[in-house]
Amino acid sequence: MSTSRPPAPPAAAARLPAPRKVLFFSQDGKLGDAVVNTAFVAALRARAPDCEIHATVAGATAAFWGQDARLARLWNVQRPGWIETVRTALALRRERYDYIVTWQRLRKEKSKLLLWLARPGRVIDLRGFNGGPLTHKVAACAAALEQMGLPGEAELAYDIGMPPCCPEIDQLFAAGREVVVVNLFAADVWRNIGAAQAVELLRGLGTLAPQAALCLVCTDATQAAAAAVLAEAGGAAAGQLVNCQGNLPRLLRLCQRADLVISPDTALIHIASAYDTAVVGIYQNNGVKEVEWGPRSRLSARVLSDCPDSLDGFAVTDVLAKAAALRAAYLAAPRRA
Secondary structure (H helix, E strand, O other), X not given: OOOOOOOOOOHHHHHOOOOOEEEEEEOOOOHHHHHHHHHHHHHHXXXXXXXXXXXXXXXXXXXXXXXXXXXXXXXXXXXXXXXXXXHXXXXXXXXXXXXXXXXXXXXXXXXXXXXHHHOOOEEEOOHHHHOOOOOXXXXXXXXXXXXXXXXXXXXXXXXXXXXXXXXXXXXXXXXXXXXXXXXXXXXXXXXXXXXXXXXHHHHHHHHHOOOOEEEEEXXXXXXXXXXXXXXXXXXXXXXXXEEOOOXXXXXXXXXXXXXXXXXXXXHHHHHHHHOOOEEEEEEOOOOOHHHHOOOOOOOEEEEEOOOOOOXXXXXXXXXXXXXXXXXXXXXXXXXXX
């Protein structure tokens, strides 16, 4: 299975004028997708420094991109009606974009109408790329750049573009203390880590790293379940909950401050990767998710479940073994800031 592709821009691409104004879609509300697409924003800014970058956003992506000074304008299109869609599309048309990047095939009729009315100079069409060999989603960022006639690379790096500022996270841990962050919950329940496995995992981490600060990430909706897991684990697994509901700086700084992040396929995998924090990602065993959405930190590992569509049957012992290996590596290296 291929996990990378050599750049192959068309011969004429090098003669295209540098883009002056680009819009990309980020209105799926998925924070993890937005983090991946920071690779596109960073590379576009580096290769076309005078380019004006816009994005369509919704939900979590509005807050995320709203803190990124590299974007000149955001278009919030969260659940618009037909009239609002037409108004937004006509406003986009007046912007006269050189390129609009959609990333995925559009399924919603409103999105198709918006794109048709916007009339950009060119739509970056990645259907051919997405239909090719399986590769990490960050490679689509390079493919989009190539279609604009800009130098593309097989490997681009995430770049969140803003230093997270959250004094409460800094005050939570003593300077130099090891921090292990665990996330049990995903947007889809079939990607959640079950309570029994969660208790086993926390107890194992308590034994593996007894001096570390163990943090369990939660939201308002998952706080009670997370607290129950912590209470049952008890003993060496004593840790603390960190509720990041609606607090993006807290989540970013926690992932940056952590020495190790363990999570199912969620935004935490990509945020930790952006800060080069060691990561163990847990994925359903379908041969796709761990390739397209795998961690990209220099120290990272993947654990697969027994099922193609859930985390059922993943081995906690495998997670702990990989965590131990990563821990040995980062404890032997100079500590990150």
